[in-house]
Amino acid sequence: MRRFLVATELVPGESLTIDGELYRHMVRVLRLHPEDLVILCDVVGAEFTAVIRRIDSRSLILDILDRHSISIDRQGIPAMTLVQGLPRSDKFDLIIQKATELGVHSIIAFPSSRSVVKIPKAQLATKITRWNKIASEASRQSERTTVPAVTYAETLEAALQGAGQSVKLLLFEREQTNRLRETLAGIDRPDKVTILAGPEGGFSETEVSSARSNGCVTVSLGPRILRTETAGIAMLAILQYQWGDIG
Template identity: 30%
Template sequence: MTAPVFVVDDFAGAAPGRTYVLEGPEGRHAVSVKRLRAGEDVVLTDGAGRWAQGTVAAAEGKDRLLVALDDDGVREEDAESPRITVVQALPKGDRGELAVETMTETGVDAIVPWAAARCITQWKGERGLKALGKWRATAREAGKQSRRVRFPEVAEPATGKQVAELLAEADFAGVLHEEGSEPLATAPLPASGSIVLVVGPEGGVSPEELAVFARAGAKPYRLGRSVLRTSTAGTAAAALLLGRTGRWS
């Protein structure tokens, strides 16, 4: 079994063979929830690609874990290529967190919340800030659970115009749509660069939005014969893209 992952704010003072002190909420989770003991392996990461492996030297109190770093010290994982960004329309209820969780576990690199024209849910004011915070916290926890050391970026909510600009800059841009004439499974994908895929709301991407995105270079693609919910479509599409680009090989 792979070692559990814990998030650190920084690696100040970390060096090969040195003891790193994990405390605060992450230390409490390691000591009081995971109940880690001396001799067990752990991975520490800042969630942005920097990470270090070590062995538990001791647990002190309820929220302090002493980790003896291995001889490799702090390492850095390169960003994956092609970079996969999913523009996720806002689902109802907690389905947004479900989408973020499963896309993070699958391997998506960035998630962009999008208030599409047909979205029932709208992020406004304090409610919007709270919802964005939940998405980011979900990405962090799912990143830890799936043993990632580079967590996906959850961007600020984007307008349709901003989504179009993102699509125009991508090496491959697409919109998941049940009426797409071409399957995503045969779409021409780049070997490097960036892939941006739009997942619409339950009511679908509006004709006006499709037209704007088409002018930005994004064609509509279908996944298969069945129509997936917005909270699962991005994960299914990401798995397909990760397999086809060789990132899962």
């Protein structure tokens, strides 16, 4: 059965009307019909079986049948936040998409001192809306049952505050002491993890120093220099293998 995310809390026995983009995807792209069964994932992470009762010209009605599981996104996997120094637009789109596929809980972009791109305040709301749409589409494609929030912070310090209390790991290509394997071996499985990845050109020494003073541990991913669109994604995959649901 096809799985869809809905922005409401569902109750068995009730009905749900779908319109807009999700309606078009279900009817015009997937060619679903009345009496087809689907899986709906609601805002609290629960899954429900539903049946399409009726399809109209601009909306459809589903009957909610039964609740049958809790979101895999909520079953003991550490909540992972990616704090990303703002890269060029196409690279950040890719980062959002792949981080979502890998189960990231939230993404916080911020203008690093070495960020090539600077977003005017007048364009920021439009950018954030677009970023969250990319995350929503990636969640649907990967059959996630939750959508990660993509937000923006004015500074690195504000981004770290937004990440809250967590294990904080900053990816720093010049780190000579803290190897990732040994660092992770010394950490019990946490409830929350924050990954900090720099933009093109990486973090400045000032940013690294500031992050360390805010509780971040700098780690190296090895002898090769990774692109900004590779580093955070690689780290997410490693942490999902170490503490999450990969493998």
